[in-house]
Amino acid sequence: MRILVSACLLGVCCRYDGNSKPCQAVMDLAKEHELIPVCPEQLGGLPTPRPPAEIQGGRVINREGRDVTAQYQKGAEEAARLVRLLGCDCAILKARSPSCGSGQVYDGSFSGTLVPGDGIAAGTLKTLGVRVISEQDLAD
Numbered sequence: 001m002r003i004l005v006s007a008c009l010l011g012v013c014c015r016y017d018g019n020s021k022p023c024q025a026v027m028d029l030a031k032e033h034e035l036i037p038v039c040p041e042q043l044g045g046l047p048t049p050r051p052p053a054e055i056q057g058g059r060v061i062n063r064e065g066r067d068v069t070a071q072y073q074k075g076a077e078e079a080a081r082l083v084r085l086l087g088c089d090c091a092i093l094k095a096r097s098p099s100c101g102s103g104q105v106y107d108g109s110f111s112g113t114l115v116p117g118d119g120i121a122a123g124t125l126k127t128l129g130v131r132v133i134s135e136q137d138l139a140d
Contacts, residue, residue: 003029004083004091004125006100007037009135014039015094018049023135026092036086040099040121044075055098056108060120063110069120072099076124083130093122095134102132 008015011022029035042048051062053072060072076099082088093100101119106112122132 001032001090002034002036002086002088004038004079004086004088004093004130005029005035006092006094006097006135007039007042008094009092010035010037012037012039014042014048016041016048016050016052021094021135023138025138026135029092036082036088038079038082040075040079041072042075043078044071044073046071046075052110053098054106054108054110055117055119060098061108072120075099076121079121080124080128083125083128088130090131090133091122091125092133092135092138093119093125095136100134102126102134 008020009023009026011020013020051064053060053062060069062068097119099119099121102122104114105117107115125132
């Protein structure tokens with residue numbers, strides 16, 4: 001099976017803070033499946049590191065108040081292109097991210113409050129019929 005995976009979960013230092021969030025359960029899947037690393041935020045043209053961003057009223061706004069929705073949308077489109085091109089069966093994306101979060105994202109107040117919803121890339125992939133889960137779902 002081909003699985004699209006948030007690159008940060010594979011140890012790639014591409015998160016907003018320049019770090020990664022390696023997840024052994026995700027990396028172990030490489031023994032039996034083909035993992036396709038992706039960072040929609042980088043694919044959208046955002047630098048690493050970058051100011052943290054959250055979804056506010058349907059827009060993605062970084063902590064400095066800059067609207068970065070267009071970059072998030074471009075990254076989502078590029079991730080969708082990879083899914084179609086490579087025939088990925090599902091995606092494992094970083095929980096709570098404004099790009100990759102599936103089912104829950106931060107509320108836009110930068111207070112750590114979670115609300116129901118999907119990140120921009122996760123939502124885009126779901127509309128294509130891709131099964132999207134987070135690394136936390138693997139532990140359940």
